[in-house]
Amino acid sequence: MASEERSENTVSSTIVNLAEEAQDFREGVKAPSPAFLSICKSLVAGGVAGGVSRTAVAPLERLKILLQVQNPHSIKYSGTVQGLKYIWRTEGFTGLFKGNGTNCARIVPNSAVKFFSYEEASKGILWLYRRQTGNEDAKLTPVLRLGAGACAGIIAMSATYPMDMVRGRLTVQTDKSPTQYRGIFHALKTVFVEEGPRALYKGWLPSVIGVIPYVGLNFAVYESLKDWLIRSKPFGLNEDSELSVTTKLACGAAAGTVGQTVAYPLDVIRRRMQMVGWKDAASVVTGDGKSKAPLEYTGMIDAFRKTVRNEGFGALYKGLIPNSVKVVPSIAIAFVSYEVVKDILGVEMRISD
Secondary structure: OHHHHHHHHHHHHHHHHHHHHHHHHHHHOOOOOHHHHHHHHHHHHHHHHHHHHHHHOHHHHHHHHHHHHOOOOOOOOOOHHHHHHHHHHHHOHHHHHOOHHHHHHOHHHHHHHHHHHHHHHHHHHHHHHHHHHOOOOOOOOHHHHHHHHHHHHHHHHHHOHHHHHHHHHHHHOOOOOOOOOOOHHHHHHHHHHHHOHHHHHOOHHHHHHHHHHHHHHHHHHHHHHHHHHHHHOHHHOEEOOEEOHHHHHHHHHHHHHHHHHHHHHHHHHHHHHHHOOOOOOOHHHHOOHHHOOOOOOOOHHHHHHHHHHHHOHHHHHOOHHHHHHOHHHHHHHHHHHHHHHHHHHHHHHHHHO
16 A cells, blocks of 8 residues: 555656646747748748649640650650640640649748748848948848849759759659659659769759849849839729739739740750750650660750750740740739638637737
């Protein structure tokens, strides 16, 4: 009996001690700041919006990449409608979404790195600007914000580039491809082992160069269109110098189309460079029968030269039509999804408070 009483006392005292420790722990831990919660909510909303919008236009994205890298001597995809029908007929419904999982998986880390990089780049650029002008109260100008955005885009793209590289190959491969990547990590491991770590960054240079005109034109066209609409007031689109959400969305779509069109040749070269060195590559890349031949480029300039020489200048714009078609729905779906998810998270946060 005495031993049982001692045992019960020991258990009781242990429970009391644990309760006191838990209380101390709760009191010592500070609640997340509103700014931190706002960042987390923005990242979640951005990730969900990006995933939904990319999935919605995934068939067009896959067709674009197939048109960009297919062997010119063994044409399987000759246009948007024909290409989508061919994928459906040969690979079924799931074939339309190959590579989309990898594309969605890189959204969250890409958004997180971009968000953090933009904040840090903005601080650094503002510090240099204030030091140069001698004005401690100076604010970031649109041009400086553009620079910060370009820096953030390059850093985020570089950090997640290996995932984009294997996405290109996962998107291109079919069930009949000699080498089958079973997923993101298997593809990363296979490329690393068979081709070396540098292979994960094939096509990185044209990607970096493409960020500059893309971001710059996006910003310039968007702001110019907004200013023109406010000044000229056509079609009654604006009221009291404030543009509607739909009008801003249209401006964003137009800006995105212009930016992508100008930077598009760099995207084609990037995709083609990603296919170089792929042992037993998909037949869409190497071709079939007598026309079978691997892609060989020594660098970005060599890829440009061989593409134009062998296929003509128009080859630099292969896949532009499906790419342009997906711009408007992609932006619209991303915008709506982002707002919906933010509202849902906002409601949940208020309930939990």
